[in-house]
Structure formats: structure tokens, C-alpha cells
Amino acid sequence: MSMAEKISVTFPDGSSREYPAGTPLMEVAQSISSRLAREALAARVDGRLMDLNRPLEKDASVQFLTFEHEEGRQVYRHSTAHVMAQAVQRLFPGTRLAIGPAIADGFYYDFDPQEPFTPEDLAKIEKEMENIIKADLPFERAELSRAEALAMFREAGQDYKVELIEDLPPEVPISVYRQGEFVDLCTGPHVPSTGRLKAVKLMSVAGAYWRGSEKNKMLQRIYGTSFPKKAMLDEYLFRLEEAKRRDHRKLGAELDLFSIHDEGPGFPFFHPKGMILRNELEKFWREEHQKRGYQEIRTPVILSRNLWERSGHWEHYRENMYFTRIDDGDYAVKPMNCPGSILIYKNRLHSYRELPIRLAELGLVHRHELSGVLHGLMRVRCFTQDDAHIFMLPSQVKEEIIGVIELVDDFYRVFGFPYHVELSTRPEKAMGSDETWEMATGALRDALEARGLDYRVNEGDGAFYGPKIDFHLQDSLGRTWQCGTIQLDFLMPEKFDLTYIGEDGQKHRPVMIHRVVFGSIERFIGILTEHFAGAFPAWLAPVQVRVLPIADRHAGYARKVLDCLTGAGIRAELDARNEKIGYKIREAQAQKIPYMLVTGDKEAENGTVAVRHRTTGDMGAIPLGGFVDKLLDEIKSKAY
Template identity: 55%
Template sequence: MSSTITITLPDGSQKAVPQGTTPLDVARSIGQRLADDAVVARVDGTLWDLTRPLEGDTTLEILTSKNEEALEVYRHSTAHLLAAAVLELYPETKLGIGPPIKDGFYYDFDRPSPFTPDDLEKIEAKMREIRDRGLPYERQLVPKAEGLAKYKELGEPMKCELIEERAGDIFSEYTLGPQFIDFCRGPHVPTTKRIKAFKLLSIAGAYWKGDEKRQQLQRIYGTAWFSQKDLDDHLHKLEEAKKRDHRLLGKQLDLISIQELAGPGLIFFHPKGALVRKLLEDWMRDQYLKRGYSIVNTPHVMREQLWATSGHLGHYVDNMYAAMELDDARYRLKPMNCPGHILIYRDRQRSYRDLPIRLGELGTVYRYERSGTLHGLFRVRGFTQDDAHIFCRPDQIEDEIVNCLEFAFDVLKTYGFDRYQAEISTWDGGASGKYVGTPDQWALAENALKVAVERVGLKASVIPDEAAFYGPKIDVKLLDALDRPWQLSTVQFDFTLPERFELEYVGEDGGKHQPLMVHRALYGSVERFFGILLEHYAGAFPIWLSPVQVVVLPIADRHAEYAKQVEAKLQAAGLRVEVDARSEKVNYKIREAQLQKIPFMLVVGDREAADGKVAVRTRKGGDLGAKLVDEVVAEIAQLVESKAVTE
């Protein structure tokens, strides 16, 4: 056996190093700066502890704080630090799981008494104390039987359950000093001293394995970053996000509510909220007609046999509401709109000349979501999708995808989003056997997506093996005012439904052919998009979407008549206006209007009434001075007409 191994670095250079060399040794041989910055290694494409010996000839990459995967490992290590601190303070606690998540980490604990905010402070202080000890994260391999016996002796039933389910004959675990040990694949940072900036954020309930029939655990959430500045920036964004929480703003602005008597996950749109929703829906329907879509409507309840034919009953039944016995059949609330559109397509014979057929619907669907997953407008049980399905020939598919993408860009532009990302999800070439459709179908569809992206000048990352089992897709994600990505538009191929429903068209050759089918949703859902807009604009919708666009504020009772005249002119221009004629001081009324996010406040007093003017103020606190009423009406109407994002 050779006493040396050969490693290949990212630049293609090679090094011969002794057996037992670790990635950290290699980093030091390149430079102490790299060793100091190193977080984790990638060995033959697999993340690897810096202190774990290399096992043979291999490729090696040292990952530093500049790498997103390194940050994930760093957060995972911080989750272990959290668990170690909890066990030191509360040794009766039992451990669940503690993974990294977006922007942070969590750990689930089973403990007789609930954690309190004061406990979080104690735990965080203990984490810093352990961190300063410089304890190593040490990986060790354990035979399954021996490991199970050990975790049973430690009184860790959830760890035993995970080992039974996930561990092979030999599994890895990580220690952190003499007291803490955890069943874990790793990898981790070398020592606790590498963890610089972290913060515990909140406590929440969570069912073991997400199963409501299992015990409820206490989940502690935290965040961790490579620098204090990054942590501070993130905490600032979290504070801003709290102020922008759509559930809070929805109540403050009297837009929406969830009524306990009606049930969770069901949204009530109040008059102002319903008006905004109508504007969103009207814009989409107008676009349907301009872009060659036929608007359809399908029933909310349909026979169970339809859902068996579509495959939903076999693959999606857990997210469907229970069947209803009506007459001689069982019926289900629809969880999706696509089968209804398919029935319309196949209601009569189609010719190649009829295609493409674009069917669009703002259709309300109902999905059973666990109560613990519900979240305001973002995760609900009844919602309306801007759902469209395109049936076309293979020679039309590229143009149809281009049209969908251009439509998606217009959605973003219209609502003031100028930053977005795109991802193409493809299959695995058929290696796993989990995808339906032929290689030719997948090649045609994936090529159409990639060509369409190039034609519209969009940069899109390709994610292999992330497609739905029935076809590839493009997802467009917007970035909001707080740099948060939101899944918005999806363009999705479907190879299975045309086959299940035996869809056909008569080709130019007189023969029967199966059309290509594309699902397309651009808002995602009206409710979710409403929530995204509400948070992005912090409740201050663009003027064309604002429920009240102008409020007229008479200074005294004697100015109320003139205020009514101003109101009439604004209404004649199609603007949404209110008069606040309460006997309150005008500064109070201005503040109220600003809190209600009304774009324009027009103050009228003796001077304004005499001169035919109004004193103009904006919701952002700007005083634009006195202007002629007709001039102000024209300016505001133009802003509405152009769908201006800012006043």
C-alpha cells in the first residue's frame, strides 16, 4: 500500500501527500490565510470535515465563508452548539433533530416544562461559554447495535428511532466535549471557536416528524452568520419584516381577517381588501384577453371519478378534503383546476388548426393543509389561482413558452418588481425510473425551456433531477424590498394528464395526435401574491392599487362644502376618494391618513376655497404646496393610468 495519496485541486494542480493527511493540513500547506478561512472541504464532490483524514486519491476543494454550502455547515454546527448548551442547563431534555435551514437553524427538544424568553437568554449565554472552550467537533463511526444500546442508555428515544430508520450497519456521530454526542452525518466546523456570530430568535411548537399524532416538541430557532455585521444586518431585516408582516398590516389597514368561527386557513377579504383583490384579478383577466387566452370557469365540486382519472386520488388524496355523498356518486372539492380545463378541451374534436388553445381561469381550489403549516395568506386551505393551461403542437411549444415568460415579466414590471431569478428544473435522464414520459418528450420539453429562456434574454440556472415527475418546469422568483426571494410564476410541462384523459387533435395528416400540455400560473395564487405585495410595499400599495387614493381634509366645519366639491371632481376622474369631515385637528387627520397609507392628502381651508386650490401632501410626508384642483386631479389620474409604483 502506497504511503502517499494524490489530491487534485480545483485549478487542476496535483499534490502528493502522506496517508492520513486532512483537508486542513492541505489548506495549511497552501497558506495559513486559507487555513484560517476554511470552514469545510469538498472531497470528490462530497462535503467533508476539515479534520477528517483523506482516504485515497481524490479531488479536493477547500470551502471558505464565501461559499453558501460552508454557511450551511456552519449553521448546522451552531445547532449542535445549541443542543449542547440546552443539555448542560436542562439535562432532563431529550433531543429531536437540529438541521440548518434558510438563514439559520433550529433544534427540537422534548422537555417537561416550556422554554421561556428568559431561558433563551440563558441558553445563548451558555452557547457562548461553550464556544469559548474551543471544543472540537469529533466524528466517530459506531456499529448500529452498539450505537442503539448507547442512545438507549442515554435515554434518547427519538435518536434511537432515527438510528433504526436511517442508519446503516455503521453510522457516524459527532461529539462536542465529553458530555454531548449526536447521531449525525455531518460534516461540521473543526471547533466551536470557529462559530463567531449567532442569535437565538424564537420558540415554537413542532410535532415529532411533523406528525400531529406524535408528541409535540419545543423548537428553538436561531440564526448564525460568519460576521457580526452580517448578523446585525439580518436582525435588522427581521425587525423590518415584523413591521411588514401581512397579518399585522392586514388587520391594521382593515384588509383581511381569519375568523375563528369559520376555521383556520380561510381568508375573509374586507371591503378594502376585496377591492385590491378585484384589481389584481381584473388586470389578469384583461391580460388573458389581450394575449389570446379564453376565459373559462369550472365547478368547485366534481365527481371523485374525475380525480381518480387524473391521478390526484392516488397521489394527492392526503391534501384533498373528504368525499361527499351526493345522489349516486361521491364528490370532492377540487384541489386543482387542470382536470376541469382538460374536460373543456376534450368536449369536442380539435384540429391542428385550432391549436394552440389557451384556457385561463381565476379558479378557487381547496387543499387540506395541516393546521401547523398554515400561515396567513401564504399557506391557506382555500385560495384562487390564476391558472391557465395551454394545449399545443410540438412545433408551437417554443413560442408558447416565450409568450408565458414575457407575460411573467409583465406581471413583475406592472407590480414594481425589477429583481428576479429563474430556475429550470430537469429530470435525471430516466436513471431513477421515477419520471413519466419518454426520453423524446423530455428532450423536446427541456430544449424548449432552454431555447425560450435564451430568446427572452433571461439567465436561468438549471437544477437537474428537480423536475416534477410528470414534466420539466421554469420557476421565476422575485426579490422583494427585503431581498427575500418569493416563488411567483411557474411554467410546467405535463406528460401524464394528456395520456390519462386520452387528449387528441386531428393532425394535418388526418391522423390523431396527442397535444402537449403546459400548466401556467403567474401570480401563483391571488392570496399569496396579495400578501407578497402587502409586505413588499409595507402596506403602501402603488396608487392604482390603493383602496383609497385620495383623502380630502377640511380644516374646519365651514370647509366641508368645498371639500365635497373637490371630492366630486376627483370622483368624476374615476379616482377613489374619501372626505374626512370629523371635528378633529387637521394634523391628527393627516397622521391618520398616513397610518392608513393613503397616497394623497388634500387639505382645504379658507385660502384654498377662495383660490380654487388644495394643499397637497403625500403619505411619505411630503408637502407639495397649494395647487389648482384641476391640476391635481389630472396629475393623480395620470399616475393611476400609468400604474405608477411611486407617487
């Protein structure tokens, strides 16, 4: 094609422009705006990611990616990983390179050094990375034949790269990227040059098996992160420190909420104060579900192998289950509650007039998790799902899904959680026909659009028996957590031969929804603990008020105050120790107790209490009855 020939480039807003064939993507960006040219990191061309120095040879749709885009951040941080590998090779010649991908909020690179890295080495590597960035070395792509690539990396003594190349299918093209003297095996893309990278921080070093297998050699993995502005890096590091301060495992011990013991790894123990928090959440859950026509049930923890074979869990989920034998038969500890709900529905005939039937269960489930992924309450081996299963007519599907969406929205608003929604589609390992999956996925999409919710599609992440809507809530640190789920299921009713008697007197097949709101009570408590940094709203706080007499002679009135509070249903306790009042106040604040009531001579004489709030401090003296009324209103409204 002649350079004089023109090609048409179409942009995401639908506009298009003509350019000479062979125009580099960077020049296209520059023609739009100088700012875009400065901020663009890579481009998506007809759905394929490309470097900005690549020329356009034919008509194409082009989207430029900046750090604002997830893919742009990945390109930025993958490029930073290459710079880190270059710095390591400069400082530690002979180090063999493994892989270095971008990950959430950063990147890592696995190395096989002659000597283990030390914290001091990280500082040296970071300094050398800054030198490479200042040099503004261009990232240059080259495609090699298989033989050329193998010869290059064998000569360099890079055995891991050789292994990666040998494992590639013959038809896969092999590309390398060079910046300065450094060359790495990589599909790309990368930022135009190292100078595009600005604020870099190496975080830690850890061990990692080559290719994740404990049969292979243990490598050294250096984690890092990078941002286009120092202020963004500083904010990220601040959030990390704040996350450490809010770690629910640390706060769970300090506030005496729960513990995990060597005798039961992954099986949390809830202490009295933790049970108060848990019971309040469950009470709220029950009240809201009763309002919406749910009936609560309880199903067994251990059920026969035959049931799990019929449900498909034995085939699709067996590696996550626990097993036992009873009376020479095989049984499994339930990893999910749905088969139990199905058996209750199937226990008798149902008329179309009864539907929808909404069966809710706070069901304890057990799932086998590897010890390396266990994490406080966030990743455990037993947890309580706030499950519900709705059996309905096909004509009721859209209305019921919308009802669940509204329920989830109401729940998250109570805790102050914004959220986003994802629609997860058929996974590779799934039951049922394409037509059934398309029908179910379409029904979920219709409900989301009828409710006016923005959503993103999460391809291939549905359950093995149906597509799902996932709710990802955002906490006070901006982190997201997947909690609520709505799964539409046409398959389980078929497998268990579920029926109802229709208006025509014949048997028909119901449709089933699986859904959770909290997701896991244990995990939700962990999220809440970190979201509120242990300072729970008054309605959830294990202790809502601590009464603090100034001296021993004030203890009598303090006990009357305590009796008044507990008589009103307020969770209160008395600190009658012979300690200075300032010490008592500081300790109550450390325990995140919402209110402290100080009692002295004036308070005893006037029937008042001196009120202190854990964050706003001194609120002055008010009549005891007025304080009780105010706190009860705060509890009832679930103010946060």
C-alpha cells in the same frame, strides 16, 4: 499509500495542484490563501461533504465551502446546534437529546428536559454557548460500531439517540462528533472548532413531537441562529422586526382588507377595500392576457369523481381534496383547474390552424391543508389561481414557453420584483415514462437557455404529470416567494385523448402547458402587502386620495374637489369630521393613503389643493386640474 506519494486535487475553476497523500483539507485551503483557510467551513470532495481536518488520500475534486454557500451556512448552523446542546447539558444535567438540524436562516434542537425551559433559561444557554465558543474546542469525528454506539448512548441515558441508531440500516456507518466533554450522534460535517462560530442568538422555544408524530412525547424545541459577523446578525434581527411590522395579517386588519374567522379557518373573507385591491390586480391580469391572445373561461368548482380518476388527481392528490355526493355519485371540489380546461378544449374538434389555443381562468380551487400550516393569505384552503392552459402543436412548444416567460417577466417588473428561476424535475410519485419526462424537461431547459435565463435545477420537485419552471420573486426584505410556474405536459393530452386535425387530415396529439403568474391571487396580495408594508402604489391603493377640509366652512369646496376626483375615476373619500387637521393627516398616513388634499381659505379662493404625499410630505399648493392629471398619469403608468 506512502506519504511521499503525490495526489492531484482539482478545483472548481478547473485548475489542479499536487499534494502529498494524507494532506488535510485545511492545509489545502491554506495553500490557496490564508483568507480561504480562515473562511472555509467544510469542503465538498468528489461530491461528498467533509470536515476540513479530514486527510485526502487519493486524487479528488475539491470545493471549499464558506458562509456564502448554502451548504456552508448549513454546516455552520448545524455546528452551532451542537454547541447549544452542549450548553444545555452543562446547565441542565439529565436533559435527553433528540435531533438538532440546520434550517433556513438558523437551527433548532429538540430536548427532553426534566423541567420546561423558560425565556430566562435561553439567556443562560446563550451565555454558556459563548463560553464554549471562546474555548475554541475542536470538533472531532469518530466512527463506531453499532454495538459501541448503542453502549455509549445507553450508558449516557440518551434514549432518543439509541432509538435513532436502532432504526439505522445495518450497513450505514455510525459516526459521532465530540467537542470537549460533549459527544453527539451525527454524520457531519462540522466546522473545525467551536471558535469558528461568532454571533449567536437564541430566538424562541416551542413544543415539538418526537419525530413529528402526535403519538410521541412532546419535546421542547429551541430555535436559534448564528452568523460569522455581529453586523450580519444585527441585520437579520432587524429584518425579522421589519417582517413583523409588515405582517400582512396585522396590516390586513389595520387597513380593513380581509379577515379570517373561526367559522371558516383557512377561508379568507375579503372586505370592500380588499376587493378593490383584488379587482385591480384581476383587471390588470385580464388586460395583459387579452393583449397576448388568451381567451378567458370559467369552469365548475365541483366535478365528478370519474374526471379526477382520469386526470390522475384521485390517485396522486386525493389527500388534498374535498369530496361530496350528488345523486348517489361521488364528486370532488376541484383542487386544480386543468381538467375543466381540458373538457372545454375537448368539446369540439380543432384544426392545426387554430393552435395554439390559450385558455385562461381565474379559477377558485380548494385544497385540504392541515390547520397547523394555515397562515393568513399565504397558506389557505381556498384560493384563486390565475391559471391558463395552452394547447399547441409540438413545433410550437419552445415559442409558447418563451412567451410565458416574457409574460411573467413583464408582470413582475410592474411590481418591482426581481426573481430567480428553478427547473423542477420528475418527482418520485409521477405519471408517464422516463422518455416522456426527459423530452418535456429538455424542452423547458431549451426555452430557458434560448431566453438567456440563469436557472438552478430543483431535482424531484416537478408536478406528478410534468416538469416545471418556477419563478421565485424577491420582496423588499430579501425574502423569496415561489409564485409563477410553467408546467409542460405530454401526459394529460394522452389521458384525455386530446386531438387536433393536422395538415394531413389525420388526428394528432397536442402538447399542453399549465401556467400561473400570480400563482394565487390571495397569496400574491399577502406578498404585496408585506412588500409595500401596506403602502400600495397609487394604482392599487383602495383609497387613492383623502380630501381634508381644515374647518367646517371649507367642507363645501372639499366636496367639489371630491366630485372632481371621483368624476375622473379616482378613488377618493372626504374626511369632514370636526377634528384638527394634524389629526386627520396622521390618520390618513396610518391608513397608507397615497395623497392627502388639504382645503382651506386660499385653496377655495384659488381653485387649488394643498397636496401631501404619505412619504414625502408637503408638496405645496397646485391647481386641482393639474393634480388630477398628474395622479392619472401615475395610475396609468402603474408607478411603484
